[in-house]
Amino acid sequence: MKTTSKLAWVIIAASTLIISLLAVATYYFIKNYSYTDFYKRLETRARITGDYYFEVEGKESETYQRLREKYLETLNNEAFHIVEVNSDSGKSIIKQLELPSSFIQLAVKNGKNRYQRNTVFFEALKYVQHGKTYLVILSAENYYAENHLKFIRYLLVGIIIIMALVVTLLFYYFTKNIFDPITKVTNKVKAISTENIHERLEKEKNSPEIDALIATFNDLLSRLETAFQSQNNFISNASHEYGTPLTAIIGEAEITLKKDRTQEEYKEALTSILTHAERINTITQSLLLLAQIGYNNRAIDLTILRCDDLVLEAATAIEKLHPKARINLDFNFLPENSFKLKVNGNRQLLLVALGNIINNACKYSNYQIVTVSVASSDQYVNIKVIDTGIGIPVEDLPYIYDPFFKAKNAKRFEGYGIGLPLTRNIIHLHKGELVIDSQENKGSLVHIKLPIAKIPQ
Amino acid sequence: MGYKTVLIPFDFNHQSLNFIHSCLTQIDEPVKIRLVFSSQTEESIFSLLFESKSRRIRKYLDQEFREELDIIKNVHENKIQEFTVDVFRGWNRAALANFCEGNKVDMIMLPTGTLSTSAQHRWLIKNLRKAALPIQLIETIQRTGFIQQSTATIDGEHQSADKVEVTR
Numbered sequence: 001m002k003t004t005s006k007l008a009w010v011i012i013a014a015s016t017l018i019i020s021l022l023a024v025a026t027y028y029f030i031k032n033y034s035y036t037d038f039y040k041r042l043e044t045r046a047r048i049t050g051d052y053y054f055e056v057e058g059k060e061s062e063t064y065q066r067l068r069e070k071y072l073e074t075l076n077n078e079a080f081h082i083v084e085v086n087s088d089s090g091k092s093i094i095k096q097l098e099l100p101s102s103f104i105q106l107a108v109k110n111g112k113n114r115y116q117r118n119t120v121f122f123e124a125l126k127y128v129q130h131g132k133t134y135l136v137i138l139s140a141e142n143y144y145a146e147n148h149l150k151f152i153r154y155l156l157v158g159i160i161i162i163m164a165l166v167v168t169l170l171f172y173y174f175t176k177n178i179f180d181p182i183t184k185v186t187n188k189v190k191a192i193s194t195e196n197i198h199e200r201l202e203k204e205k206n207s208p209e210i211d212a213l214i215a216t217f218n219d220l221l222s223r224l225e226t227a228f229q230s231q232n233n234f235i236s237n238a239s240h241e242y243g244t245p246l247t248a249i250i251g252e253a254e255i256t257l258k259k260d261r262t263q264e265e266y267k268e269a270l271t272s273i274l275t276h277a278e279r280i281n282t283i284t285q286s287l288l289l290l291a292q293i294g295y296n297n298r299a300i301d302l303t304i305l306r307c308d309d310l311v312l313e314a315a316t317a318i319e320k321l322h323p324k325a326r327i328n329l330d331f332n333f334l335p336e337n338s339f340k341l342k343v344n345g346n347r348q349l350l351l352v353a354l355g356n357i358i359n360n361a362c363k364y365s366n367y368q369i370v371t372v373s374v375a376s377s378d379q380y381v382n383i384k385v386i387d388t389g390i391g392i393p394v395e396d397l398p399y400i401y402d403p404f405f406k407a408k409n410a411k412r413f414e415g416y417g418i419g420l421p422l423t424r425n426i427i428h429l430h431k432g433e434l435v436i437d438s439q440e441n442k443g444s445l446v447h448i449k450l451p452i453a454k455i456p457q
Numbered sequence: 458m459g460y461k462t463v464l465i466p467f468d469f470n471h472q473s474l475n476f477i478h479s480c481l482t483q484i485d486e487p488v489k490i491r492l493v494f495s496s497q498t499e500e501s502i503f504s505l506l507f508e509s510k511s512r513r514i515r516k517y518l519d520q521e522f523r524e525e526l527d528i529i530k531n532v533h534e535n536k537i538q539e540f541t542v543d544v545f546r547g548w549n550r551a552a553l554a555n556f557c558e559g560n561k562v563d564m565i566m567l568p569t570g571t572l573s574t575s576a577q578h579r580w581l582i583k584n585l586r587k588a589a590l591p592i593q594l595i596e597t598i599q600r601t602g603f604i605q606q607s608t609a610t611i612d613g614e615h616q617s618a619d620k621v622e623v624t625r
Binding site (some may be wrong): 336 | 527579
């Protein structure tokens with residue numbers, strides 16, 4: 001059974017049950033009330049009759065009848081009897097009325113009693129006069145209550161049926177409006193495969209929840225598409241990075257082997273082959289490090305480090321490596337409390353990460369001034385590296401952390417495209433954040449946030 | 458020992474951060490800093506009754522701005538005895554005077570120009586200039602490095618449509 005059908009049956013059954021219970025309870029209380037009320041009416045009439053006959057002097061049955069007709073509504077088959085208990089005439093009347101002896105006995109004992117035989121209700125009141133015991137017995141049919149109750153029964157059954165129908169219709173309406181769009185979304189998602197992963201789901205009108213679901217799916221599809229693209233990029237870029245030195249090695253070896261060479265020529269050829277082999281080795285080592293840091297998540301040796309020292313050391317190393325580099329260290333925003341500059345980190349890894357970022361900034365800005373600043377908020381040490389270089393094209397931004405990826409405007413620069421993913425993994429390993437804010441031909445701002453070490457001051 | 462209370466107006470932009478930093482650089486004794494921004498935005502009755510003032514102010518300050526404020530605060534930590542952010546909701550000078558009196562403001566630091574084009578901010582600066590309290594005018598210096606807008610405004614242009622931020 002489908003979820004919608006199950007839900008339909010549960011909701012219809014539950015609502016019908018609740019309405020039925022409510023109807024039964026209503027009917028029960030109305031019935032009880034109508035009976036109690038009718039007995040009270042009988043009792044009042046019996047008391048008026050008794051008081052008139054036993055307490056008013058100069059009885060005139062005509063006057064009594066006139067008063068009754070004037071002030072009291074006539075009940076259906078209403079009749080009253082004044083019975084002297086234990087007298088022959090009284091016994092014959094009781095016998096005639098077919099009243100049980102227990103009813104009479106309890107009426108005598110308690111002063112009053114009630115009895116119902118089919119649709120006829122009896123009320124008996126006890127009077128004592130001149131040492132004799134009398135019972136005033138009033139009987140009538142509860143015609144109105146019977147009729148009203150019948151009407152209420154029909155009404156409640158009608159309401160139950162109508163409500164069940166209304167619930168069914170409402171459920172059908174909501175199913176159409178809630179489940180149909182979900183089914184539609186499911187079918188659309190099913191239709192998307194690797195062949196058409198660029199397709200996106202269209203938003204539904206007037207349904208924010210479904211829109212949120214669609215947005216989530218679209219976001220997921222975008223990430224999947226990026227992942228597929230990254231995979232393709234990785235394969236083609238890695239092939240290219242490995243292919244170039246391998247082709248050079250093969251070419252060099254083939255040319256060298258074509259004829260006999262002098263010792264000097266062999267030496268030159270082998271040196272060239274060694275250079276290309278070293279390049280392959282460097283790429284492999286970098287990839288290995290990236291994999292170790294990114295996926296192994298192994299425990300690394302952490303010590304307390306001052307970030308300004310790290311920045312200074314990384315900048316000095318880059319200046320030594322590239323004498324053309326112009327690095328402006330901005331320490332104007334260092335906190336007065338030096339504890340806020342300390343992070344828990346691995347010195348070598350953080351130097352690699354900072355070195356990569358500063359090196360990239362210098363390289364991609366053609367060695368223009370690069371500003372490196374350090375500051376601390378209450379939770380993070382913030383390092384910003386700002387350059388005014390070539391920037392990153394918007395369309396390349398999603399792939400900048402893919403190994404071997406190079407933005408289209410950076411192809412002419414030397415490098416393997418492993419530095420940034422490696423840096424990102426190192427920063428994540430230190431529970432930090434790496435944010436790149438860039439504009440093509442304007443420059444880039446790399447913001448590194450590292451959590452401040454919790455050490456007693 | 459009682460510390461002076463210095464009122465510094467600001468708006469939620471990097472120019473304001475620069476200004477706050479410039480003000481704190483000029484101060485050479487421990488003070489209580491009260492940053493004030495103007496807001497006449499209508500708030501719901503529920504918000505006014507059941508939300509604390511500090512919680513409502515936190516709504517205005519986004520995470521990035523709060524962190525930048527923390528950075529400035531940490532740079533001048535030894536001078537700052539108290540650092541609070543407050544909102545001024547009045548419409549007239551009398552209300553502003555009451556606000557200053559209620560907060561026991563001893564001195565106001567104001568920018569030579571304005572820090573934003575917002576009408577509410579300009580009204581605040583204009584009326585603070587007329588307040589009957591000592592006023593120190595501070596020239597804001599544009600800096601590169603921490604307190605600055607990102608690359609989109611390095612050369613004074615604002616091209617947010619092209620600016621993309623990537624976090625992974």
